[in-house]
Amino acid sequence: DGGVDILPLGNLVKGQVRELATFLGIPQPIIDKPPSAGLWEGQTDEQEMGLTYEQLDLYFTTGEANEEVKKRIEEKIALNAHKRVMPPVPPF
DSSP states (O other): OOOOSOOTTTTOOHHHHHHHHHHHTOOHHHHHSOOOOOSSTTOOHHHHHTSOHHHHHHHHHHOOOOHHHHHHHHHHHHHTGGGGSOOOOOOO
16 A cells, blocks of 8 residues: 555565564564455465465565466566556646
8 A cells, every 4th residue: 555654664575574573572473463454254465365475575585486486476566567656647
């Protein structure tokens, strides 16, 4: 969601966020809870993406992934490219 004024965790991958949470003393059940948009009971981000955060972290920090994972990540990046640009504004 781009509707924010500051992204304090914006340059961290999931594993780094979990490390920071541990350092800050966040309760372990919160750290271990599978990330979810909460759209329905039992839904998780990893199930929706078809990727684990471990796979994503490795790819984003090193560029390494097996070909299937790399292809899936690159497809998702391409499909969501429109979310990384400002919407068009009429010229008046």
